[in-house]
Amino acid sequence: MMPEETKNTNSRRFAKEILKGLVIANPVFVLVLGLCPTLAVTVSIDNALGMSAGVIFVLLGSNLIISMIRKITPQLARIPVYIVVIATFVTILSLVFEAYLPPLHESLGIYLPLIVVNCIILGRAEAFASKNTILLSIADAIGIGVGFALSMIIVSFFREILGTGKLTVFGKTLFSIPVLSSDPLAFFIMPPGAFLVLGLLLALFRWLGVLNNE
Template identity: 80%
Template sequence: MEIEKVKPIKKFWQEFKKGFVITNPVFVLVLGLCPTLAVTSSIDNALGMGIGVIFVLLGSNIIISLIRRFTPPIVRIPVFIVVIASFVTILSLVFEAFIPPLYEALGIYLALIVVNCIILGRAEAFASKNTVFYSIADALGIGMGFTLSLFIVSFLREILGTGKLTVFGLNLFSIPVLSQLPLSFFIMPPGAFLVLGLLLALFRWLGVLKNE
């Protein structure tokens, strides 16, 4: 009896942890690069996007897992899209009503969570095949892994591109020389590609070292 009770919780943690490193959506699965490149020009936007994605992923994973037995395979993708789009619309209305500054900052990228392939990917690959319990673990793990990846990219871009670190309007610190002569290149779109490319290479290298 005891073993059976422990097992699901252990598996819950495994499904949760995998999102951070083993199947990190950005650096390992290389999914959802569009928002990763677009909203990481400041830490505020990256964190706001991360929170939005966690909410939508959690909602869509739970619902899709609940209805998985009744969903006819032939219409599963339209069903997933409707569920995901509903959650994104709810999120966008709630943000607009209660946290307008974040709503303004995220702009179009909030609505574009609908087409974020991480969410559709998890619905297809995980939630439609697993129980609600593990789907929650998967959503939280992958969602937080995504947020963490956005945070790393935006942290590097903001530090290099402005020489300062500002979180929700609070100036944490500024680097003496860099803040006067910031490398604005890193805040512009090409900087996003460079930072993301180098981070992908780093994660690949770490993966290779681990396998050896």
């Protein structure tokens, strides 16, 4: 009876941690973390997907390792240890992308190595993985990672459609809007457009949240 119950609550907590990252603690729209990639690489859905896959990989890896070594990590050296663990996964990711997806590696540019200083990853290491079990840390990584991916996709969706007039995923044009694609609003794929889209989306989600609360 007992083990059955623990297993049940365990799996429920696992699911809860995943859902948490998607909505209540969405890293971009609620916690407003990891802004640099959210603004920089969201010019196209392809880039956003590549970046999200990278962040999920690094987040999973670092959360896993850090929760594994949490009992033997000395308090004094913990931040450098976390940074080295994260940097290792980022380097591996960068090498793999360079070997198997060179165009993506090229278009992500310096933002790929910059995953190291993405506040989301170090933040999860410090706030969650360093004091929770391996299983829960994995759930946390999946939730936060997918939540991040979701935000990246939303932002890049608006920027790509408005900025180029069409939507292209993995080289296939899904649809193109007649007038917009010949005269696109290039503003939206330029840096100021990134700030504007994210600002308006933040306001929109806050407005929806306000509606829900009342």
